[in-house]
Amino acid sequence: MKIITRILIISFIAWSTFAEKLIADPFSQVNLRAGLISALQHHPLILDFYTENDYELIWFGNNALASQRRAELVNSLQSASFHGLPGKKYQVNSLLSKLSTSDSLFEIGLLEGLFMIAFTEYASDLDTGVLIPSEVDTDIVRQINFKDTDFYIQGLLSRNPYDYFRSLGPQSSEYARLLVEYQKLSEIIRNGGWSNIATDRIVRFGDSGDDVVAIRNRLFDQGYMPNSISTKFDKKLLKAVQKYQSDHGLIPDGIIGAGTILELNITAEQRLSSIIVALERERWLGDTLGQRYIWVNLADFKAKIIEDHAVVFETRTVLGVNDGSMRSPEFSDKMEYMVVNPTWHIPVSIAKNEYLPELKKDPEALPFLKLFDSSGSLVDRESIDFSILGKNYFPYEMKQLPSTTNALGLVKFMFPNPHNIYLHDTPAKDLFMKEVRDFSHGCIRLHEPFDFAYALLEKQTDEPQSEFQNALKSQEETIILLSKSVPVHITYRTAFTKAGGGIEFRRDIYGRDQKIYDALVELGLELSENI
Numbered sequence: 001m002k003i004i005t006r007i008l009i010i011s012f013i014a015w016s017t018f019a020e021k022l023i024a025d026p027f028s029q030v031n032l033r034a035g036l037i038s039a040l041q042h043h044p045l046i047l048d049f050y051t052e053n054d055y056e057l058i059w060f061g062n063n064a065l066a067s068q069r070r071a072e073l074v075n076s077l078q079s080a081s082f083h084g085l086p087g088k089k090y091q092v093n094s095l096l097s098k099l100s101t102s103d104s105l106f107e108i109g110l111l112e113g114l115f116m117i118a119f120t121e122y123a124s125d126l127d128t129g130v131l132i133p134s135e136v137d138t139d140i141v142r143q144i145n146f147k148d149t150d151f152y153i154q155g156l157l158s159r160n161p162y163d164y165f166r167s168l169g170p171q172s173s174e175y176a177r178l179l180v181e182y183q184k185l186s187e188i189i190r191n192g193g194w195s196n197i198a199t200d201r202i203v204r205f206g207d208s209g210d211d212v213v214a215i216r217n218r219l220f221d222q223g224y225m226p227n228s229i230s231t232k233f234d235k236k237l238l239k240a241v242q243k244y245q246s247d248h249g250l251i252p253d254g255i256i257g258a259g260t261i262l263e264l265n266i267t268a269e270q271r272l273s274s275i276i277v278a279l280e281r282e283r284w285l286g287d288t289l290g291q292r293y294i295w296v297n298l299a300d301f302k303a304k305i306i307e308d309h310a311v312v313f314e315t316r317t318v319l320g321v322n323d324g325s326m327r328s329p330e331f332s333d334k335m336e337y338m339v340v341n342p343t344w345h346i347p348v349s350i351a352k353n354e355y356l357p358e359l360k361k362d363p364e365a366l367p368f369l370k371l372f373d374s375s376g377s378l379v380d381r382e383s384i385d386f387s388i389l390g391k392n393y394f395p396y397e398m399k400q401l402p403s404t405t406n407a408l409g410l411v412k413f414m415f416p417n418p419h420n421i422y423l424h425d426t427p428a429k430d431l432f433m434k435e436v437r438d439f440s441h442g443c444i445r446l447h448e449p450f451d452f453a454y455a456l457l458e459k460q461t462d463e464p465q466s467e468f469q470n471a472l473k474s475q476e477e478t479i480i481l482l483s484k485s486v487p488v489h490i491t492y493r494t495a496f497t498k499a500g501g502g503i504e505f506r507r508d509i510y511g512r513d514q515k516i517y518d519a520l521v522e523l524g525l526e527l528s529e530n531i
Contacts, residue, residue, distance in 0.1 A: 029055075035106035039113025045149045046116055058157070059115040060108055065161070070099075072161040073119050076168075081525075083169065084182065084276035085125055088524030090118050116153070123152040126169040129283035130523060133330075136515050140492075141331040141419065142284050172289075173309065175282045177497035178275055185272045193268040194221060203256040208232045215256060218264055219244060223502070249300065249506045251435050259435075266505075269527055274495035274505060277513045280520065281493060292459075293487040294335060296423075296444055298328055299494045299506040301437045303423065303446060305455050305486075309499075313455040318426065318437040318445035325349075327510050328442050330492050333415040334485040338453055340471040340478045341402035342412045347420065350441060351398040352391050360386045368405060371396040402477055410472060411449050413456075415488045423488075425449035438509060444490070456482060 033055050040047040050056070059070055077092040095118060098111050127147070133140035156164055169175065188194070197218060199211035208231045216237055219225050225240035241260070242252040248263045289295075292307040298319050305313040320328035346355070346369070358365045363381050371379045373396060384396075400406050409425020423444045431439050432447040439445075446452055450468065457464035460483040471478040494506045494513050508514055517525075 031105040032109040035109025036113045039110045060112050068161045072165045084279040086524035120149040139329040181503045182275050189268045205238050247504045273517050277516045278495040290487040296490045298492045316432045316447040320442040322438050332489045333417045335415040336485050337481045338413045342408045344400040344408045346398040370399050
């Protein structure tokens with residue numbers, strides 16, 4: 001900070017000298033503008049701002065406000081890594097070098113432009129993220145509310161520089177808590193991180209040994225239990241293990257097998273990279289959640305209804321298989337209605353690729369499937385020659401009519417979207433007991449869909465259960481409209497905080513976070529910067 005202050009003082013003195021030249025030399029304005037135009041030749045929107053404002057200097061005006069702006073920008077760029085931003089992208093060292101060596105009005109104009117470029121890039125990155133989600137992974141269909149450069153410039157000009165720079169970035173509680181956990185983990189890394197736990201056995205309650213001591217020490221280091229010299233797997237350690245397992249998406253059985261050891265041996269650096277990605281994801285989301293919304297975290301296999309920052313309902317989920325086009329996408333939309341006793345309109349890809357081969361072998365197979373022609377009329381299977389049907393010729397629509405064995409279960413929740421993704425019930429309840437639950441074709445299955453429906457309907461009726469059950473008992477497909485649409489956010493967070501403090505981690509089942517982290521590294525992120 002002393003170095004920054006010294007450079008800024010030198011630059012202010014140097015600029016005062018230039019200002020005197022500017023007043024004395026009427027042609028100096030030409031040199032100043034030439035430098036500014038040279039810097040902004042590939043940034044026409046910023047250049048338009050200066051042109052419209054008669055080339056007024058924002059960063060190098062001969063006043064205290066300009067000096068404050070420079071100081072705040074340099075400080076922010078040097079601490080950009082504290083937000084998980086790729087600090088090298090903003091070339092702050094190059095700016096500081098030019099700041100201390102510029103000795104002509106052309107160079108001051110050039111520097112004015114470079115400062116504005118660095119500012120607008122930093123402000124935009126901190127506000128809405130560094131990356132364009134769909135360019136990292138086409139299944140991240142997150143719509144970002146990007147702002148143009150003038151938005152940030154006008155914000156800078158209208159406020160005190162100190163206050164303005166601190167207003168940048170997400171203002172959510174989650175973002176603030178992630179920053180706290182980021183600092184904690186950085187401190188752990190600076191102190192050497194965590195040691196590896198080596199054991200080739202399953203460790204249970206009542207066991208003892210060096211591996212039990214290592215596990216106890218690790219859980220103490222991570223804040224799950226008080227320090228102890230005991231070598232025995234006692235009740236305190238059992239409770240800590242179960243809490244750790246729960247916080248890392250494992251079945252909290254208190255048994256330390258290969259899965260728990262694998263999680264315990266993930267390094268602090270790897271955990272920090274998950275937090276860095278979570279910060280970027282939070283920037284993508286912005287302030288679009290809503291007061292009452294549905295939050296689906298694919299990596300957590302959970303769906304929640306959140307109201308006024310509190311979870312009012314939560315259930316387990318099953319999501320798309322980690323394979324090709326079946327991975328569940330990430331996007332936001334609005335839930336508008338639910339369908340009780342739904343018909344499953346089987347996607348053409350599933351009908352052709354999965355069911356048609358079986359029907360070719362045996363036309364009487366899969367009796368739960370009904371085929372309809374283009375006019376919507378039911379077609380008798382005996383009238384169909386399945387041998388001539390294929391991927392290039394299949395003139396039927398395949399449906400599964402409402403029933404307790406329907407693949408959609410007894411209710412689906414609709415937020416019409418181009419991805420044809422929705423939340424729904426399922427008759428395959430046993431899958432919810434598994435630790436990793438990627439079994440669907442992309443849609444999100446709910447473990448407790450009826451309770452989910454009641455929670456949604458309680459805002460529009462005094463008897464949500466009765467309204468839902470009456471529709472269910474009719475055994476007919478029934479649409480129940482929501483009186484007010486509810487935002488749905490299908491997300492993917494491998495690191496997320498707890499309101500009372502602490503953080504949870506999940507596995508990167510689709511490999512998306514690794515792609516995001518790699519993309520940030522490619523832009524100049526260095527983990528060493530962050531610690």
